[in-house]
Amino acid sequence: DTSLAEVNSLSPSMPISPSSMINQYKFEDEPQLRDLFITVDDPESHITAIETFITYRVVTKTSRGEFDSSEYEVRRRYQDFLWLKSKLEEAHPTLIIPPLPEKFIMKGMVERFSDEFIETRRKALHKFLNRIADHPTLTFNDDFKIFLTAQAWELSSHKKQGPGLLSRMGQTVRAVASSVRGGVKNRPEMFTEMNNYMETFSQKIIVLDKIAHRIYKEEREYFNEMKEYGPIHTLWSASEEDIADSLKGVASCIDKCCRATEKRMAGLSEHLLPILHEYVLYSEILMGVLKRRDQIQSEFESKVDILANKKTEKDPFAEEIGKLEDKVECANNALKVDWDRWKQNMKCDMRSMFTNMAESNLRYYEECLATWESFLASQTVDPHVEEDSEDRP
Amino acid sequence: MEDCLIKKMEITVSEAEKRTGRNAMNMQETYTAYLIETRAVESQGEGQCAPVDSLWRRYSEFELLRNYLTVTYPHIVVPPLPEKRADFVWHKLSADNMDPDFVERRRIGLENFLLRVASHPVLCLDKMFYSFLTQEGGWKEMVNETGFQLKADSRLKALNATFRVKNPDKRFTELKHYSDELQSVISHLLRVRARVADRLYGVYKVHGNYGRVFSEWSAIEKEMGDGLQSAGHHMDVYAASIDDILEEEEHYADQLKEYLFYAEALRAVCRKHELMQYELEMAAQDLTSKKQQCEELATGTVRTFSLKGMTSKLFGQETPEQREAKIRILEEQIQEGEQQLKSKNLEGRDFVKSAWADIERFKEQKNHDLKEALISYAVMQISMCKKGIQVWTNAKECFSKM
Numbered sequence A: 001d002t003s004l005a006e007v008n009s010l011s012p013s014m015p016i017s018p019s020s021m022i023n024q025y026k027f028e029d030e031p032q033l034r035d036l037f038i039t040v041d042d043p044e045s046h047i048t049a050i051e052t053f054i055t056y057r058v059v060t061k062t063s064r065g066e067f068d069s070s071e072y073e074v075r076r077r078y079q080d081f082l083w084l085k086s087k088l089e090e091a092h093p094t095l096i097i098p099p100l101p102e103k104f105i106m107k108g109m110v111e112r113f114s115d116e117f118i119e120t121r122r123k124a125l126h127k128f129l130n131r132i133a134d135h136p137t138l139t140f141n142d143d144f145k146i147f148l149t150a151q152a153w154e155l156s157s158h159k160k161q162g163p164g165l166l167s168r169m170g171q172t173v174r175a176v177a178s179s180v181r182g183g184v185k186n187r188p189e190m191f192t193e194m195n196n197y198m199e200t201f202s203q204k205i206i207v208l209d210k211i212a213h214r215i216y217k218e219e220r221e222y223f224n225e226m227k228e229y230g231p232i233h234t235l236w237s238a239s240e241e242d243i244a245d246s247l248k249g250v251a252s253c254i255d256k257c258c259r260a261t262e263k264r265m266a267g268l269s270e271h272l273l274p275i276l277h278e279y280v281l282y283s284e285i286l287m288g289v290l291k292r293r294d295q296i297q298s299e300f301e302s303k304v305d306i307l308a309n310k311k312t313e314k315d316p317f318a319e320e321i322g323k324l325e326d327k328v329e330c331a332n333n334a335l336k337v338d339w340d341r342w343k344q345n346m347k348c349d350m351r352s353m354f355t356n357m358a359e360s361n362l363r364y365y366e367e368c369l370a371t372w373e374s375f376l377a378s379q380t381v382d383p384h385v386e387e388d389s390e391d392r393p
Numbered sequence B: 001m002e003d004c005l006i007k008k009m010e011i012t013v014s015e016a017e018k019r020t021g022r023n024a025m026n027m028q029e030t031y032t033a034y035l036i037e038t039r040a041v042e043s044q045g046e047g048q049c050a051p052v053d054s055l056w057r058r059y060s061e062f063e064l065l066r067n068y069l070t071v072t073y074p075h076i077v078v079p080p081l082p083e084k085r086a087d088f089v090w091h092k093l094s095a096d097n098m099d100p101d102f103v104e105r106r107r108i109g110l111e112n113f114l115l116r117v118a119s120h121p122v123l124c125l126d127k128m129f130y131s132f133l134t135q136e137g138g139w140k141e142m143v144n145e146t147g148f149q150l151k152a153d154s155r156l157k158a159l160n161a162t163f164r165v166k167n168p169d170k171r172f173t174e175l176k177h178y179s180d181e182l183q184s185v186i187s188h189l190l191r192v193r194a195r196v197a198d199r200l201y202g203v204y205k206v207h208g209n210y211g212r213v214f215s216e217w218s219a220i221e222k223e224m225g226d227g228l229q230s231a232g233h234h235m236d237v238y239a240a241s242i243d244d245i246l247e248e249e250e251h252y253a254d255q256l257k258e259y260l261f262y263a264e265a266l267r268a269v270c271r272k273h274e275l276m277q278y279e280l281e282m283a284a285q286d287l288t289s290k291k292q293q294c295e296e297l298a299t300g301t302v303r304t305f306s307l308k309g310m311t312s313k314l315f316g317q318e319t320p321e322q323r324e325a326k327i328r329i330l331e332e333q334i335q336e337g338e339q340q341l342k343s344k345n346l347e348g349r350d351f352v353k354s355a356w357a358d359i360e361r362f363k364e365q366k367n368h369d370l371k372e373a374l375i376s377y378a379v380m381q382i383s384m385c386k387k388g389i390q391v392w393t394n395a396k397e398c399f400s401k402m
Helices: A002-007 A018-024 A078-091 A115-134 A142-149 A152-160 A165-181 A189-237 A244-309 A315-379 A383-391 B059-072 B100-118 B127-134 B139-145 B155-164 B170-218 B225-299 B307-315 B320-400
Strands: A036-047 A052-062 A071-077 B009-022 B028-040 B053-058
Touching: A036 A115, A052 A078, A052 A115, A052 A142, A071 A078, A071 A142, A071 A152, A078 A115, A078 A142, A115 A244, A142 A152, A165 A244, A189 A244, A189 A315, A189 B170, A244 A315, A244 B320, A315 B320, B009 B053, B009 B100, B028 B059, B028 B100, B028 B127, B053 B059, B053 B127, B059 B100, B059 B127, B059 B139, B100 B127, B100 B225, B127 B139, B155 B225, B170 B225, B170 B320, B225 B320
Parallel strands: none
Antiparallel strands: A036 A052, A052 A071, B009 B028, B028 B053
C-alpha cells in the first residue's frame, strides 16, 4: 500500500488498484500499455421544468502527462455522448467511431426510463468510451479529453464554440453533391471488397441478433413453464406415502434446473445480446465510413475533371488538387489501418462471445446433470430396482 | 402368481393396420385393427418354439372386454385402456387418431392392458378374456350373450347411492379422495409437461438457425470461416436432437396416463361399495319400518304419524280380519327381509374383504411402477444433459478456433 501512495501522490483519496481495474475491462490491444481507465456508472434522474433526463457518472483515471490530474469525475447525459461522437466523426471521417446505444428502443417492450433500459444504456456507454480509449488515434482526440475532464458548464461553453452545426450541414451538402455527381469513379478494389463484405456481414449480423433474441424469448417461456412444473410433484407427494420421497426428489431437481435456466438466460442477456447489438450498429457505421471515403475521393475526382476541362489557368487548381489528393490518400490509409484493426477486434469479440455462450450452455447442462445423477443415486439403492432401470430401453 | 396366464402364454400386440369397413349404420368407416399374437410358453426344450396364434381386434372390442370385466368383477381394480383420443398433446404431436405415432403408442398401450389383465391373479382366469385372445370369430356375440350389460349398475343409481349412503367403510371414502387427488394432480402434471415440452422444442429448434447463418457468414470470412462452419454443424445436431428426446418422453407420459386412468377404476370400486352399502342401509331401513308397522297393527297404537293411519281414522277402522291378514303379510315380508339383510350383509363384507385385498395389490403395483417411471424420467434427463454437454463442448472447441 505504501508503494501505491508513492506513485499517486497527486490523488490520495482514491487508491488505484490496477488488478481490480484490469478485471473490469476487456482489453482490445496491449493491456500492459493502458494508461487511461474509464468507468460509466451511477445513473441519476434530473427533473427540470422543461424535461426529465438521466446523467451518468464518468470516472477517469490516468497516468498520462497531458492530463492535469490523474483522476476525474464528471456527470454526462446522453446528449453529451452524441456530441462527442459527432465531433469525432467530424475530425476523423474515415475512422471507425464506435457505436452509441440508440436514442430510443423501437421494440416497445422497454420503457424509456425503466431500470432495464437505463442499465443497458449505461453498459453501452461504458463500452463506447472504452473503445475510444483503446483506439490508437481517437484516444488522443482533444474533444475526447474535454468530455472526460470538463465540468458541466465548461463543456457547455466548449460545445458552443467551433464549427458544429455548420460543419454538419457541410457534410450533408458534400454527400448530396457527391451523389449528384454519380458517386465515385475509380474506387480502389480494396474498398469495393470492403463494401461487399460489409453488405453480407450486415445481413448476417442482423439475422444473428434476431436469432439470439428469439432464443432468449424461448428460454424465458421455458423457464416460466418450468416454474410451475416442479411444484406439482411436491403437491402430489402430499397424497402419497411410499413414493413421496421420489416425487419430492424430482420436484427439487426440476427446481434446480429451473434456476440453472435462469442463469443461462442471464448469460445471454449480459454477454451475447449486447455484443451482437453493438455489431449491428457497427455495420451501419462501417457502411457510413465507406460512403464518406467515397465522397472524399469523388470530390477529388470532380476537381480533376474540372481541371482537365480547363485548358488554361491550371496553377491555382494544382494546389487545391494536390491537397485533395493528399486528403484521399490519408483517408484511404486511415481507413485501411482502422479496418484491419476493426476486423481483428471483431474476430476476438466474436470468438470470446460465442465461446462464452457455449460455456454458459455447458455449465447449464453440467449443473442439471449433477442434479439428476444425485437424485438417481438416491433412488437406486435397492439393487433389484437398479437392474430394472438398466433394462429400460 | 403361479396360475397367472402370463406365465403360460406370451402375449403381444404386434401390428396395427388401417381398415375400412361398414359400421352399424351401414356407413363406410376407417378404423385401425390390432394384431394380437399369442404363443404358449414352453417350460422345457431349448430349440422348441410353439406356433404363434394370431387374430385381429379393433379398439371397440377391447372396450367391450373391459366393460365386461368391470361388471363381472366389481371388486377388482380393472386395468384401464389407453386413451381413445389423443389428449395432453403438445403442438408437434398430432391429435389425429390415424396419426402413425398415436397408433403406435396406442398399440403399446393395448399390449400393456392385455399383459396387466393376464398377470392379474383373478382376471387372468376369466374365460371371456381367454377367448378374446384366442377365438377370432363370434367373440362379441358370446360376450353379449352373457347378459353382463343387464348386471351393470345404472349411473343414476350409483350417483344416488353416493350422495345418500350414511355409513360407508371409511377406507373407501379415503380411497375415493385419494383417487380424486391422483386424477387431478396427474392431469395437471401432464398438461404442464406438454407445455414444457413445447417450449423446450422451441429452444432447441431456434438454435438450428445458427447453422444456416454461420454457414453463410463463413463464406466471407478468411480466418473465422472454418470455425464458424463447423460450429454451425454442431448447432444443427443440437437442434435435431430434441426430436428423439421428446419422443422418449412421450412414453413416460403414457406411463403416468395409465395411472390417471387407473384412478377412475379405483373410483368405480368405491362406488360399487357405496352402492352395496346404500342398498344394505335401505334394506335395513325397510325392515325396521315393516317391523314397526307390524307392531303398530298388533298393538293398535299409532306411534308415528302416517297418512294411512289418518285415512283409516277418517274413513273408519278396518275389520279385525283385515288387520290379521295385513299382519301375516308383513310377518312374511319381515322374514324375507331378514334373510335378505343377512345375505346382503355377507355380500357386503365379502366385497369389502376381496376389494381391499385387490386394492392393496394395486397400491403395491402403483408404487413400484410410479417409482420406476420417475427413475426412468431421471435417466432420460441425464441422457439429454449428456448429449447437450457433448454438443456444446464440440461447439466451444470450434468457436475457440475461430
